[in-house]
Amino acid sequence: MPKSTIDELKVLVNTKLQSSRAQAEFGVVASYIPELAKAPQNALGVHIIDGKGSSAVAGDCGMSFTLQSISKVFTLILALMDKGETEVFSKVGMEPTGDNFNSMLKLELVRPGIPFNPLINAGAIAISSIISGATPEARNNRILQFFRKLAFNDRIDYDLSVYKSESETANLNRSIGYFLKDNGVLDGDVEEVLDVYFHHCSIQVTCADVARMALVLAYDGIDPITGAKLIPRRYVQIAKTFMVTCGMYNASGEFAIQVGLPAKSGVSGGILTMVPGQYGIGVFGPALNDKGNSIAGVNLLESISKEQDWSLF
Amino acid sequence: MPKSTIDELKVLVNTKLQSSRAQAEFGVVASYIPELAKAPQNALGVHIIDGKGSSAVAGDCGMSFTLQSISKVFTLILALMDKGETEVFSKVGMEPTGDNFNSMLKLELVRPGIPFNPLINAGAIAISSIISGATPEARNNRILQFFRKLAFNDRIDYDLSVYKSESETANLNRSIGYFLKDNGVLDGDVEEVLDVYFHHCSIQVTCADVARMALVLAYDGIDPITGAKLIPRRYVQIAKTFMVTCGMYNASGEFAIQVGLPAKSGVSGGILTMVPGQYGIGVFGPALNDKGNSIAGVNLLESISKEQDWSLF
Amino acid sequence: MPKSTIDELKVLVNTKLQSSRAQAEFGVVASYIPELAKAPQNALGVHIIDGKGSSAVAGDCGMSFTLQSISKVFTLILALMDKGETEVFSKVGMEPTGDNFNSMLKLELVRPGIPFNPLINAGAIAISSIISGATPEARNNRILQFFRKLAFNDRIDYDLSVYKSESETANLNRSIGYFLKDNGVLDGDVEEVLDVYFHHCSIQVTCADVARMALVLAYDGIDPITGAKLIPRRYVQIAKTFMVTCGMYNASGEFAIQVGLPAKSGVSGGILTMVPGQYGIGVFGPALNDKGNSIAGVNLLESISKEQDWSLF
Amino acid sequence: MPKSTIDELKVLVNTKLQSSRAQAEFGVVASYIPELAKAPQNALGVHIIDGKGSSAVAGDCGMSFTLQSISKVFTLILALMDKGETEVFSKVGMEPTGDNFNSMLKLELVRPGIPFNPLINAGAIAISSIISGATPEARNNRILQFFRKLAFNDRIDYDLSVYKSESETANLNRSIGYFLKDNGVLDGDVEEVLDVYFHHCSIQVTCADVARMALVLAYDGIDPITGAKLIPRRYVQIAKTFMVTCGMYNASGEFAIQVGLPAKSGVSGGILTMVPGQYGIGVFGPALNDKGNSIAGVNLLESISKEQDWSLF
Numbered sequence A, B, C, D: 001m002p003k004s005t006i007d008e009l010k011v012l013v014n015t016k017l018q019s020s021r022a023q024a025e026f027g028v029v030a031s032y033i034p035e036l037a038k039a040p041q042n043a044l045g046v047h048i049i050d051g052k053g054s055s056a057v058a059g060d061c062g063m064s065f066t067l068q069s070i071s072k073v074f075t076l077i078l079a080l081m082d083k084g085e086t087e088v089f090s091k092v093g094m095e096p097t098g099d100n101f102n103s104m105l106k107l108e109l110v111r112p113g114i115p116f117n118p119l120i121n122a123g124a125i126a127i128s129s130i131i132s133g134a135t136p137e138a139r140n141n142r143i144l145q146f147f148r149k150l151a152f153n154d155r156i157d158y159d160l161s162v163y164k165s166e167s168e169t170a171n172l173n174r175s176i177g178y179f180l181k182d183n184g185v186l187d188g189d190v191e192e193v194l195d196v197y198f199h200h201c202s203i204q205v206t207c208a209d210v211a212r213m214a215l216v217l218a219y220d221g222i223d224p225i226t227g228a229k230l231i232p233r234r235y236v237q238i239a240k241t242f243m244v245t246c247g248m249y250n251a252s253g254e255f256a257i258q259v260g261l262p263a264k265s266g267v268s269g270g271i272l273t274m275v276p277g278q279y280g281i282g283v284f285g286p287a288l289n290d291k292g293n294s295i296a297g298v299n300l301l302e303s304i305s306k307e308q309d310w311s312l313f
Helices: A006-026 A068-091 A105-109 A121-128 A136-151 A160-169 A171-182 A190-201 A207-218 A233-246 A249-258 A295-308 B006-026 B068-091 B105-109 B121-128 B136-151 B160-169 B171-182 B190-201 B207-218 B233-246 B249-258 B295-308 C006-026 C068-091 C105-109 C121-128 C136-151 C160-169 C171-182 C190-201 C207-218 C233-246 C249-258 C295-308 D006-026 D068-091 D105-109 D121-128 D136-151 D160-169 D171-182 D190-201 D207-218 D233-246 D249-258 D295-308
Strands: A045-050 A055-059 A203-205 A263-265 A270-275 A279-284 B045-050 B055-059 B203-205 B263-265 B270-275 B279-284 C045-050 C055-059 C203-205 C263-265 C270-275 C279-284 D045-050 D055-059 D203-205 D263-265 D270-275 D279-284
Touching (some): A006 A045, A045 A207, A068 A121, A068 A136, A171 D171, A233 B233, A233 B249, B006 B045, B045 B207, B068 B136, B136 B190, B136 B203, B171 C171, B190 B203, B207 B233, B207 B270, C006 C055, C006 C295, C045 C207, C055 C207, C068 C136, C068 C207, C121 C190, C136 C190, C136 C203, C136 C207, C160 C190, C171 C190, C190 C203, C207 C279, C233 C249, C233 D233, C249 D233, C279 C295, D006 D045, D006 D055, D006 D295, D055 D207, D068 D121, D068 D136, D068 D190, D068 D233, D121 D171, D121 D190, D136 D203, D136 D207, D160 D190, D190 D203, D207 D233, D207 D270, D233 D249, D249 D295
Antiparallel strands (some): A263 A270, B263 B270, B270 B279, C045 C055, C045 C279
């Protein structure tokens, strides 16, 4: 089926964004740390980039935000590149959970101590523990450099006030960390592993950065603009599959049916998604729905995807 | 990437089938009713059909078996055609569960009484209750006629001894039915709804029938051989999405990662899958793995899909 | 410690009843069947009987009500008398659940299919299936005769309109029944077992009847007024222990701490309790708290028990 | 009913101990820390003391062991003495759980974050956080002094190697601590609270110490030998009630039916129990059954209680 060019999308996304922005008032901005609570309720931005570097941009794309759970996609990929499928899948499973994003219930009931998948908090913490690097600082640095390459942006960095707040208040993640340790899933020191995790969640980006990172996934691991081979295709495939089955917390099934694209959301209101072989997409809308996804962002993506017939299915 | 023609596949599937058949000895044939227990442990057959009606066939494709849970894909589609998305999704959710296929736990914990999705038993029973038809007989008949049209085979019919055994022994499904009734999900008589459910699970087919039914899904609702429009494209999309996120019980995530195709399995050992736009596929291998899927069948599909690079992701 | 005589109690219970009755407005009368909903919100009655047959009575003791879950204590005892400890405890466990009274969750998680104890619905249904008797009618009759003997009242009988409503609407109990059947706990026909269960729940009594039944337990199985040996002491001990650990749904722990007496409540608002060696007590107050126990009844018992220092502990 | 004197018990316990000791071979000594694993599999000792200070002693009563979970009874009492019922029951509930002793499942499902009762690990950790004292050292010291007074033994002290091992390996308790913190149940620093908890679990005692501590509970808070009033009677009542409903992990219901006495066990193999108004009892048998209770110890108590008709019910 014929799909719009990036130039046609420039018009479309502006129109769609106007109507989707109205949804923001029904959402709630995350407030568990003061830094997130500052984000404006009504903000909504989208950045779509194609393989030649042309972009369709609308709304509040100047704002920066932290990756939060979006980072889990890329630490998974880095862990796969570091350790391979066998070791990664000895630490995390491959199944969606049907539960809240940080439920400890699931940790316990099925395959005790092995997180269901690498995109829930428990799984991402387990993944953080196997990233190569002699020290936490070395691991943090490898992750940051990897993210910079993917975003083709050497200036992206941590939001240290977010990092500090996350680290100080994250008792639930600490609880998960010690639970994993008790079950033999984490080899190192729990606080050190969590420090890696809090760091990569706190990397600050814009919609443009997220779109560029998504573009690499859309082109099977190659940055189509520079031609750089950044990720083996198989690991992109694994990441995209997880994004379909469990990328949008416990609304992943609904997102697959209504949007039909691999995606990952974060509590800051960001969404990374893509049209494979065509576009990388970054969305930012801090007001969240009751599943923890950007309410206006999901609305916008559903609206564009249905009109453009973007679903993979 | 270049994919094999059906003629090339004829050679390939024979080779692959030989090596996958060896897996059957590690599986267990379902035995909760005597009729299923009779299936030969080592049987394995695959039928792949393309849009012009050419087929690649290997192994035990002469054997017939009952659809069991594979039927849930098509009763979901029929319910969507009868009642539309809004009504269907007031009865069942859109999320994978991460749990065993007939867990009652999940019924209770989240959104009490609303089954997580239409492919778990509870969801399929709820779907059976909204198929149009004045009487259970009328509903059964509409389902059977629909399945015959999809399979382009007027002779497919119930295996009445399987139906009878299922109906007599299905205390867990009866329990689920009354639980749904108690939660206001089922409108009619529980026994009548279950009778519809047991009937469509007991429809007897061959790999060729399953492959032809899958072909209609692979071509977005049109039988590419006859040109008949059988299902609106949107409902095929919904069905394929569910097959990706929850078609293979609680190994759906793993199947998505290792095979990457929409699929649905049944306890009799059948698997329906497809390469969208290309092939409909029916597999039969009665020895099951610990997740309830055909052990040799899954092995065969993984092996072919990886070689042919069939994953959607 | 010195405890009041029955004559002193006559004064006390009247005073206490006045103040406890005010609690009734904060409760909710059960309304899942119309017959229960008719009970007056503010009703409260208490009947205390001693070993010589003297009584202290206050409030609405003229009203009759159905035993509901109170009957489970005595069907447990009858099953023990019929089959002995070994067989009974192959069908039900001995542990409190911490869950809602009819939770199916617990059925599944621990020791699949074996109800945690005989006082939850699942356990009581399992018990109903092992009461001796060639037919359901014979079993019903044995139960009714046993209850009449315990209450020393040949006229107590079923409230048939309650029985009929319970039987017609009890989809959750039906669901539990088939779940137990599926797990091999029930030997007979599910509907027949449920019919026995619905019958004994629908036996109509007054506070005086309940107090007399409790008196037999308070005197270790002997009716102290007639001298008749009705229950072996060991089975009374088992029943009283269960009443302490799980007699008041998931407020049993709190009741043990605040009242400290063996007790069993029913959804109709009845409570059976006792002071071992001294008194049998029947209470009726149809307005229930959020745990399903008579809100004014529990308040009254706590108030009297604390003043009289009745706790066993 | 006539019960034996302490002199008659001296003979009895020796006989019973011989036959119960044989059970030890079917149990497993706890081995999660090396210090516990050293305990001899076949050890079994019992010390019964009456209100005049006479004792019946048999078996391996010379051995010392750590209190472990037995300490929870007395920290609960100290917290009640420090803060009163209202504050204590804002931190922990009153209900048995039906689950494993350190299940996090229960923490989450019902009343999120509030432990079901003070005798599960989560509840005891919450209790440790409200013991009065300006510093952890002050709290530890108050607890130790209280335990010394109850045991009438100034020399009881920590087993520091057990304390150190517990503290270093207790990732699950750490996980629980941070989970409680996340839910607002713990006010202070998690590591400080855990340090208090690990300390009181590591207090080293003999059967004689445990029996003397139990004696104080058996006499409603008064040491009958010295006449010292050590605990208000109401708090003893609360403690004894919890010991009946949840003192023996998820075999508490069975222990209530088969033994019928308030009791608390620990993973080191100790059991504290009592015959109210008569005896304090300490048992030590390190081989545990699958519920985590001393297998020979439970057998011994059941055997003596049934013969002596000690059940409260």
